[in-house]
Amino acid sequence: MNTIRVTCAIILREGKILAAQRSETMSLPLKWEFPGGKINKGESEVECLRRELLEELNLSMLIKGRLSNSLFNYGDFTVELIPFIVDYVESEIILHEHRQIGWFTSFELKDLDWAPADVPILQEFLDRTIKMPL
Numbered sequence: 001m002n003t004i005r006v007t008c009a010i011i012l013r014e015g016k017i018l019a020a021q022r023s024e025t026m027s028l029p030l031k032w033e034f035p036g037g038k039i040n041k042g043e044s045e046v047e048c049l050r051r052e053l054l055e056e057l058n059l060s061m062l063i064k065g066r067l068s069n070s071l072f073n074y075g076d077f078t079v080e081l082i083p084f085i086v087d088y089v090e091s092e093i094i095l096h097e098h099r100q101i102g103w104f105t106s107f108e109l110k111d112l113d114w115a116p117a118d119v120p121i122l123q124e125f126l127d128r129t130i131k132m133p134l
């Protein structure tokens, strides 16, 4: 089975978390996700995340930690989603691909319609923030 490796960022800013909604024309249309993207050949996970955040949102980042990878089989392919927790670095966010972004509390995040591969990651993140609030 074809597995694609995808990094993504849980971006924190003053107790809120950035989530991005995929556009109508992307795969998984209108699903919410953590921004990021596919790892290119020869690229490290961190290099990939840095590049994708700049390309998609014009955003710089400061890595704080990681969560567990999530494997999800979408039928034609499997995604291995590789999540990092990052601090927001002041910059003007410019949307290049997404329909919209929002800053949400942990509580609000649960109500979004997530890409399936994100669900275990969101759960692990929420479990952590209950033990150690943002």
Ligand SMILES: Nc1nc2c([nH]c(=O)n2[C@H]2C[C@H](O)[C@@H](COP(=O)(O)OP(=O)(O)OP(=O)(O)O)O2)c(=O)[nH]1
Residues within 6 Å of the ligand: 006, 007, 008, 026, 027, 028, 032, 033, 034, 035, 036, 037, 038, 079, 081, 115, 116, 117, 118
């Ligand atoms: N960036 C990102 N992608 C995710 C998440 N959850 C999830 O299932 N995905 C999937 C969607 C895509 O199939 C793939 C990421 O690809 P991408 O964002 O670099 O590329 P793309 O939308 O152009 O994908 P595609 O049109 O080539 O299918 O991982 C997530 O939280 N963030």
